[in-house]
Amino acid sequence: QVQLQESGPGLVQPSETLSLTCAVSGGSISSSYWSWIRQPPGKGLEWIGHFYYSGSVNYNPSLKSRVTMSADSSKNQFSLKVSSLTAADTAVYYCARRGTTRALDIWGQGTMVTV
Amino acid sequence: QSVLTQPPSVSGAPGQRVTISCTGDNSNIGAYYDVNWYQQLPGKAPKLLIYAYSDRPSGVPDRFSGSKSGTSASLAINGLQAEDEADYYCQSSDNSLSSSYVFGTGTKVTVL
Numbered sequence: 001q002v003q004l005q006e007s008g009p010g011l012v013q014p015s016e017t018l019s020l021t022c023a024v025s026g027g028s029i030s031s032s033y034w035s036w037i038r039q040p041p042g043k044g045l046e047w048i049g050h051f052y053y054s055g056s057v058n059y060n061p062s063l064k065s066r067v068t069m070s071a072d073s074s075k076n077q078f079s080l081k082v083s084s085l086t087a088a089d090t091a092v093y094y095c096a097r098r099g100t101t102r103a104l105d106i107w108g109q110g111t112m113v114t115v
Numbered sequence: 116q117s118v119l120t121q122p123p124s125v126s127g128a129p130g131q132r133v134t135i136s137c138t139g140d141n142s143n144i145g146a147y148y149d150v151n152w153y154q155q156l157p158g159k160a161p162k163l164l165i166y167a168y169s170d171r172p173s174g175v176p177d178r179f180s181g182s183k184s185g186t187s188a189s190l191a192i193n194g195l196q197a198e199d200e201a202d203y204y205c206q207s208s209d210n211s212l213s214s215s216y217v218f219g220t221g222t223k224v225t226v227l
Contacts, residue, residue, distance in 0.1 A: 035216070037161075044117065045153075045161065045204055047216040060215050094160055103151040103166035104206070104216075110160050 002027035004095050004108035011114050018082040018115075022095030022108055029053050029076050033098035036069065036080045038091040039110075046091075048080065050098055085115045118143060118212075119205055119219035126225040127195045135222045137188045137205030143217060145186035148208040152181055152190045155202040164203070165190060192224070200226045 008020040035050035049059035051069040059067050071078040082089060092110040099105035120138045127133040144150055150168050153161040163172055165181035168188060178193040192199055205219035
């Protein structure tokens with residue numbers, strides 16, 4: 001049973017760069033596409049992007065200039081960086097697995113980030 | 116700005132049937148991209164409910180069903196139960212956004 005766990009700073013200053021990590025257990029990071037999604041307080045879901053461990057990426061065009069995703073296969077985890085933060089980036093950030101059906105079939109519990 | 120539109124809220128009494136619409140256009144649902152549905156219970160992470168328009172992952176009750184017609188998709192909940200009170204989101208891809216994933220605006224289901 002694959003499980004995901006996000007970790008991050010909780011509070012970040014405006015204009016700084018956010019770094020989040022998603023640890024994968026019960027499966028290999030090299031076997032799937034991995035996604036990040038965020039949800040501002042009281043609002044809907046926003047897809048940030050997804051990537052494959054080999055380097056193939058697809059980012060939301062509205063965030064593309066500020067987002068970087070990467071993987072650390074030695075630790076079986078992947079990361080998200082969002083630069084030039086503003087208050088509008090305040091949200092719960094989720095990591096998720098894109099399954100073979102291309103749906104987001106496994107989600108982490110989410111981590112709240114306040115800018 | 117979501118490209119998939121859902122009603123903000125729907126409600127029903129226990130045992131009733133409710134449906135949630137997800138309206139897109141020819142760059143997403145109408146372009147034959149899959150539509151998936153997620154259930155988000157209060158304070159929890161979203162959970163995959165329906166994938167590829169109408170398929171249910173293992174463990175999802177068969178009172179949840181999905182369908183698609185043209186540039187819209189729908190989620191139906193038959194025999195509404197108290198534990199179904201949650202937010203529901205549709206999701207597809209959009210070829211005008213480099214095949215990015217897009218979520219619907221979300222619908223709050225209230226069990227009366």
